[in-house]
Amino acid sequence: MRIVITGGFGFLGRQVAGALLRTRTFRGAPIDRLVLADRIVPADARAVADPLVEVVRGDLVDRLDELFAEPVDVLIHLAAAVSAECEADFDLGMSANLDTTRALLEAARAQSAAGGPMPRVVFSSSVAVYGSDPALPLPPVVSESTLPTPRSSYGIQKLVCEQLIADYTRRGFVDGRVARLMTVSVRPGRPNAAASGFLSGIVREPLAGLPALCPVRPDLRVALASPRRTVAGILRVAEAERGAGKGRLDGGLPVNLPALTVSVAEMLSTLRQVAGDSVADLVTITPDPGVEAIVGSWPSVFDNTRAAALGLEPDPSFASVVREYIDDHPDAVLAGTPGL
CATH class of the missing domain: 3.40.50.720 (NAD(P)-binding Rossmann-like Domain)
Known part of the structure; x- marks a missing residue:
């Protein structure tokens, strides 16, 4: 093979x-x-x-x-x-x-x-x-x-x-x-050139003690x-x-593949709940119409029936996604981060 x-x-x-x-x-x-x-x-x-x-x-x-x-x-x-x-x-x-x-x-x-x-x-x-x-x-x-x-x-x-x-x-x-x-x-490592890269950056960078920009409106829902x-x-x-x-x-x-549907506001709220105010406050909403035009054109709610038939299920919550990232990449999380 x-x-x-x-x-x-x-x-x-x-x-x-x-x-x-x-x-x-x-x-x-x-x-x-x-x-x-x-x-x-x-x-x-x-x-x-x-x-x-x-x-x-x-x-x-x-x-x-x-x-x-x-x-x-x-x-x-x-x-x-x-x-x-x-x-x-x-x-x-x-x-x-x-x-x-x-x-x-x-x-x-x-x-x-x-x-x-x-x-x-x-x-x-x-x-x-x-x-x-x-x-x-x-x-x-x-x-x-x-x-x-x-x-x-x-x-x-x-x-x-x-x-x-x-x-x-x-x-x-x-x-x-x-x-x-x-x-x-959440993807680890450095930001890439994907229009959706901020959907990792607004979690990854604050957890490392770094500022992050969110280029879309908080009510935008994503998969x-x-x-x-x-x-x-x-x-x-x-x-x-x-x-x-x-x-x-x-x-x-x-x-x-199975989708977890969540708004950007819910992502930021989850980050605040998991890691504390000082971490979540590192994110700044800075609209970028070009990024929002691309990411906002993608659907956010999917029928997962076909994937489920293969035994695949979406993540249960965004909190589980954040905690999974922390568990898998402890070296990328700033020591002493509140709530962790």
Whole structure:
């Protein structure tokens, strides 16, 4: 069993790799090789020392021959340019998201055509595929049957990739499956260029004793998932058997991973309850119409039926999300923070 993770040293890539290395199996079969592909490999990356791990460094399109030098059984495609990056640089988004995904699909198709195993391709899509078009507003509750009408270049690119994967699967080139991720909060580490990055920053930075800006109105409602629930969702979609019935992946539709719906005001109130006034007061509301236009176009309430059939559930509360972050990253929390 040879598994390739693109974006293997990004935040989610490291988390997915860590989960696989802990079990060392995929669908009950032993993993022989876990290939982590990324443009940048941190010097302190722990996974590099594991005997199962192989590292491929560089631009994915330039490393396809290396990635497919041996048969790929599972390809978990997490590498992407994020939302605000794609809005600021159209060519970057088209290259990193659309062109790279198609190149990976073509390499997977070539493997099947040459008599090799049909790769299981797992694609991380996004809630950004949805948007409220003036002529076709979103329904109050969104499901996989809701027509996606993205309002950002990032959302468009993710949706196009979803459709490519659906057609490559229909044609029998790959076994494709798509997990649509909610906004992941709370992400550790440095801020990234995602428009939704503040949904981690307004918790992460204050807990570290740093000021944070909130660029949207407090009553804006958003759909979130913790890192743990997101990783569990990606791997569940990856491992699920195809077919009808509970616990199986039926049809060719993407799976919207479970969403916790919460307002920004509720997030800040929870931070105040968990960590105290001095921490919560480090957040300043500073409206940014560009950020709100992107994040505000995404739905916030989801029908989680399809994910629940796979055994996936949303986080129970935002308080549990904050406490999970504190438990997982104690070194990132300022010592002596009130309430902790």
